[in-house]
Amino acid sequence: MTLPYLAVASSPTVLREAERIMLVCNACRYCEGYCAVFPAMERRLTFAPGDLRYLANLCHDCGECLYACQYAPPHEFQVNVPRTLAQLRLESYEHYAWPPALAGAFRRHTVATSLALAAAMTGVLVLVTRAFGSPAAPARPADFYGVLPHGVMTTVFGSVFVFVLVALAIGVRRFRRGVGGTAGLPRVAPARGQTRPTYQALRDALTLRNLHAHGTDCTHREEARSPWRRRFHHCTFYGFLLCFASTSVAAVYHLFLGWEAPYGYASVPVVLGTTGGLGLIVGPAGLYWVGRRRDPAAGDPAQRPADRAFLLLLLVTSLTGLGLLAWRESPAMPALLLVHLGVVLALFVTLPYGKFVHGLYRTAALVQHAAESWAFKPGFVRPIR
Ligand code: SF4
Ligand code: SF4
Known part of the structure; x- marks a missing residue:
């Protein structure tokens, strides 16, 4: 096709x-x-x-x-x-x-392929549950590990997580080397009160300062400025971080404190996950809305299917996670759990080959830019290599 x-x-x-x-x-x-x-x-x-x-x-x-x-x-x-x-x-x-063999995946993301991948991952988890766990409702309410044992869950997700981290780290390292890094720049000691390039770039990336340069919001059409792209991006990014923090805290509870899920509605993992989940509904839905209003003459319309596929996976991850939280004590919990985990797996395996990478490459480019701005006085022109 x-x-x-x-x-x-x-x-x-x-x-x-x-x-x-x-x-x-x-x-x-x-x-x-x-x-x-x-x-x-x-x-x-x-x-x-x-x-x-x-x-x-x-x-x-x-x-x-x-x-x-x-x-x-x-x-x-x-x-x-x-x-x-x-x-x-x-x-x-x-x-x-x-690995380079997977580079073609960037051009194959669509809403349909993402949903198909999520369905396939859910199918794999159903088979894994039949082999190692119990697809029936467990005797104890909200007993996730009664459906899919903790060891099996951490093995599956841990392996995917390590692969994703390695793939992303190698990609960014190649990018840094490809753009020359700071190797060709003159070494300049920081002056008192001067912000180091890495901090400056991280601050710019975390605040999206460039989308609000000189106190003015970016355009999305000619003569049309709006803060909503920046706001929805913040909801998405910080929602993702909060969900990640929720999972990390839950892992610490389980591994180091011996506190097993499910956690109370007022517990740290659930509060972090719920807040992050809401951000991952508002943010991706808002970015989709902003994207539809954007001028098609700017940007590359051919990349929209992949952008929308990423937003959809974030949105469905959040919706299924909040659904699981709401109905975790119902007989539907095993099915909800496997669907949610299937969507999360689909999201994770596509992270290094989709829109997610733009944040890392852009941050690396901002680091390079901050280093160059720092090292070169205005008007000083010098090829980097
Ligand atoms: S180069 Fe990119 S960021 Fe800069 S003004 Fe043009 S579209 Fe905007
Ligand atoms: S040629 Fe480049 S710098 Fe000049 S107006 Fe066009 S986009 Fe701007």
Whole structure:
């Protein structure tokens, strides 16, 4: 089956187009105050593939430079920075993916494939439960480990979690090396009160400061600014973190304190998980709504199926988790548990090969940008390699 996503231009084509556009922008420089991409571009005289992939991951796809550009379509120069950099971001995810054989997965995510994967994972868990646990309702209410023993659950999820961590870490390491890292930068000792590049980049990533640069919200259409993309992104990101914290606290309870699930409604894991779950409903639903209102001329519409698939998996993870919490003492608990765990597994195995990676690559690009801004005085132009 041919997916529309596969129509995205090939790697050399995207790189050539990005280089052409960056050369035009570097001569023009009209947009240098809009975002980090343009100052980073101006530090370069030539654009190797690593430079272009770095610039692509610095872009947060606001569209501002498209609306300002006198060379944008229908001008014959056909300069569309947001779309070109969006296509190059996808190319960079594939280029640095580990293992490389799975890089093609980035172009195969759709809502349908995500739901099919969640169903397949649930099916696998049903078989595992039949082999090692008990698919019937346990004698004790809300006894999750009576359905799927704790050892089996941690083995399955622990293996997937370790694989995901390794795949993501290798991808980011390759990206850092590909963009040159800070190896070619002059070493500058921090002055008193100066923020270190890593802290500055983390602060920028955690606050989404670049989506609210100079006290102004990003555009989503020409002349239309809105804080909602940033707000819904915060709900999604911090909702995810809270759910992760909930699972981590529960693991500490079980492994080190001997306190077994289920935990009370006012306990730390349940409060963290419920709050995070609500964030993972509001955030992805809001981002889907914001995405539908965005100007299709900016960004890469061909990547929308994958973006929506990721949002859907986050949303369904949260809905099934909250459903499990609400009906954990009912006879439906075993089925709800296996469906929820199946969706979580589908979400986890697709993390290194979907939209999730944008946060890591963007943070790595922000670290690089902060290091360059720190090391180079304004007006000092020096190729990184
Ligand atoms: S996007 Fe257009 S206006 Fe902006 S720097 Fe590039 S060529 Fe100039
Ligand atoms: S789309 Fe926005 S973030 Fe991306 S290069 Fe243009 S102005 Fe910068």
